[in-house]
Amino acid sequence: MAEAKTTTAFEPWTDPNAVPYIEIRNVTKKFGEFVAVDNVSLNIYKQELFCLLGGSGCGKTTLLRMLAGFEEPTSGQIFIDGQDMAGIAPYRRPVNMMFQSYALFPHMTVEHNVAFGLKQDNVPKGEIADRVAKILELVKLGSFGKRKPHQLSGGQRQRVALARALVKQPKLLLLDEPLGALDKKLRESTQFELMKIQDQLGVTFVVVTHDQEEAMTLSSRIGVMNHGRIIQTGTPTEIYEFPNSRFVADFVGTVNMFPGRIVDEDNDYVRIGCDEAACTIFINHGVAAPPNAELWVAVRPEKIHLTREAPADARDNCVRGTVDGIAYMGDMSIYNVRLDSGKMIKVTQPNLIRHSEDTITWDDRVFLHWHASSGVVLTL
Amino acid sequence: MSRAGYVPLGERMATASEPLLRTLVRLPLLRWFFNTLGRFAISGRGAVVLVPYAWLLLFFAIPFVIVLKISLADQVIAQPPYTALVQWTEDTYLQIKLNLGNYLFLVQDALYWKAYLNSVKIAFISAFVCLLIGYPMAYAMARAEESWRNVLLMLVVLPFWTSFLLRVYAWIGILNNTGLINNWLIAAGIIDEPITMIRTNFAVYIGIVYSYLPFMILPLYSTLEKLDNTLLEAAADLGCRPFEAFLTITLPLSMPGVVAGFSLVFIPALGEFVIPDLLGGKDSLMIGHVLWDEFFANRAWPVASAVAIAMLTLVLLLMAGQRKLEEKAETAA
Known part of the structure; x- marks a missing residue:
């Protein structure tokens, strides 16, 4: 990877000697003929916050349920802390789960809900009361202990569910769409709370989500899933800046995709011809692809510059177009630009100046250009 | 168009x-x-609501007042066989005569309160046995595959397609001394003498439990079917074994169904007449039978009415209690 690495960073996955806490080996799960999880292998390390990201029906929840023990793999093995989980019932696993629907017991108060797991372990009564009070304090529900779930708001219920899963101090916490039902503000504050809790308690988290923003802010690593397979695993930066396929590039964030073929290449550069762009795309590193293969160049909207005048070097990575639409977002604006080939391109520009007579506006003829390191070459 | x-x-x-x-x-x-x-x-809306009230007034409240009136009259040999409550005497005197003797009679004669007690006992035990049999059945139905559930539900309701009376008669043929069970047991060499089952309390219990079981299963099924399965998964996830999860999650959450099913069996069983009459013996005297005897055999309409009113009061009291229980179960759920 191109980015610089500091030695203090928490990156056990780069250490070949690190022992994974969860080891998923060639796990497949079929429901009848339908393959929900297709030959997935994955290592997750202690104290990671790992996000399984994917659209609905991609198999992420099924994978999570197999970790919790609600589903048995059709084939393959799951190890948690070195122990094979085959045939081990959910109530014997060192794992707690926070359900998407929260699954709070409606006939019990908040306190009893949280104490439920401790009672199962025959923890002494005094200790149960202490731990329940402490964890409710942590999720800021100290005064809500005597209420029933139906007397709480969505956000409060979500925090009760989190407290109930955390109070047993599990080694591994599974969260199924933990922030799905919350509004935007609450979601952001809970995200940071989650990260803080993880820091304090040193729990390993596996989070399932379909929300890429949630995955980006929360996780140490992300596994992008599609059709039951893990397409790419990596840190949020790796996933965003170095996607390994068109699916990942398109699923995480917005992207402009140019199909093309290599016209000129060497060890340290490659030039790609693209009919839709009406220019050659220059990439400042070599690509491992057969000479005449079809490939795609992905360019993120924020990496494209928009100017009225032609840039100094307009040989590569420079296209002309007409502004078709502008969406003003406050901190930035999204420009829809129609290239002369008819292709629509999305460009985002930060609004650095409050007001200017000379801003690019509708129907302006513009040049779009980007740096030689901005394009990502995708062969899949 | x-x-x-x-x-x-x-x-x-x-x-x-x-x-x-x-x-x-x-x-x-x-x-x-x-x-x-x-x-x-x-308003139009009010008129729609009026219909059930009119129905209740016509077919419940008015007959109830008539029965109440008869229960306060004296028995006479006449047509109708009771005295009028309100009478003109000496032209200008309007005389109202209320006879509370019928109710006093109910308390004094051991026959009546024993019959009441016996009714409550039989109805309670029957409802309890229905619960014991019905709960696992409803549970299995609610846990069955979705495509099967409607078929199973259909099978539970299927007996209603045959006349209730015929089905009770059929039990005579099964429980008789020369009936199906005794014949089999004798043929198999397990017993020499037939076991007396007909005309005992045992036969009454069989009859009531058999006839009222669907009324227990249906409300139980509807509460158990609605039960969120992820609650049980959450319990298991927190370290709870399946049987304990049943006791701490499933059972408390199905209490509304238990209370509804129990009263749907208990209340009609309390006034049951046909089953103890056809299958029961001397011990199984229930209040329904006492009422029948007073009314038809003795032509004691006032006493029969008093029996009916007392029973209605009993049922209303029990229903109020059940209402309380149900509210409690619902707030708990």
């Missing part, structure tokens, strides 16, 4: 009937009717 397009029958009927309804509403008679209702501050 296009001529070429297909118009569903319902829509065609609605379109056709609209002018008819418009004229109907404008008819003098109906206008008078709605105006009169309006004068008593009864």
Whole structure:
């Protein structure tokens, strides 16, 4: 990877000697003929916050349920802390789960809900009361202990569910769409709370989500899933800046995709011809692809510059177009630009100046250009 | 509406009937009717609500008042066989005579309160046995595969397609000394003498449990089916074994169904007449039978009415108790 690495960073996955806490080996799960999880292998390390990201029906929840023990793999093995989980019932696993629907017991108060797991372990009564009070304090529900779930708001219920899963101090916490039902503000504050809790308690988290923003802010690593397979695993930066396929590039964030073929290449550069762009795309590193293969160049909207005048070097990575639409977002604006080939391109520009007579506006003829390191070459 | 397009029958009927309804509403008679209702501050909505109230008034409240009236009268040999409560005497005196003796009689004669007690005992035990048999059945149905559930539900309701009386008669043939069970047991060499089952309390319990079991299963099934399965998964996830999860999650959450099923069996079983009459013996005297005897054999309409009123009071009291229980179960759920 191109980015610089500091030695203090928490990156056990780069250490070949690190022992994974969860080891998923060639796990497949079929429901009848339908393959929900297709030959997935994955290592997750202690104290990671790992996000399984994917659209609905991609198999992420099924994978999570197999970790919790609600589903048995059709084939393959799951190890948690070195122990094979085959045939081990959910109530014997060192794992707690926070359900998407929260699954709070409606006939019990908040306190009893949280104490439920401790009672199962025959923890002494005094200790149960202490731990329940402490964890409710942590999720800021100290005064809500005597209420029933139906007397709480969505956000409060979500925090009760989190407290109930955390109070047993599990080694591994599974969260199924933990922030799905919350509004935007609450979601952001809970995200940071989650990260803080993880820091304090040193729990390993596996989070399932379909929300890429949630995955980006929360996780140490992300596994992008599609059709039951893990397409790419990596840190949020790796996933965003170095996607390994068109699916990942398109699923995480917005992207402009140019199909093309290599016209000129060497060890340290490659030039790609693209009919839709009406220019050659220059990439400042070599690509491992057969000479005449079809490939795609992905360019993120924020990496494209928009100017009225032609840039100094307009040989590569420079296209002309007409502004078709502008969406003003406050901190930035999204420009829809129609290239002369008819292709629509999305460009985002930060609004650095409050007001200017000379801003690019509708129907302006513009040049779009980007740096030689901005394009990502995708062969899949 | 296009001529070429297909118009569903319902829509065609609605379109056709609209002018008819418009004229109907404008008819003098109906206008008078709605105006009169309006004068008593009864809107169209109120009129709809009025229907069940009118039904209850006609077929429950008025008969109840008549029975109450008879229960306070004296028995006479006449047509009808009871005295009037309100009478003109000496032209100017309006005499109201209330006879509380019938109720006193119910308390004094051991026959009556023993019959009441026996009814409560039989109804309670039957409802309890129904619960013991019905709960696992309802649970299994609710846990069955979705495509099977409607079939199983159908099978539970299926006995209703045959006359209740016929099904109780059939039990005579099964429980008789020369009936199905005894014949089999003797043929198999397990017993020499037939076991007496018919005309005992045992036969009454069998009859009531058999007949009322669906009323237990249906409300139980409907609460158990709605139970969120992820609650049980959450319990298991927190370290709870399946049986304990049943006791701490499933059972408390199905209490509304238990209370509803129990009262649906208990209350009708309390006044049961046919089953103890056909299958029961001397021990299984229930209040329904006492009432029948007073009314038809003794022609003691006032006493029979008093028996009926006392029983109604008992049922109302029990229902109030059940209501309380249900509210408690619901707030708990």
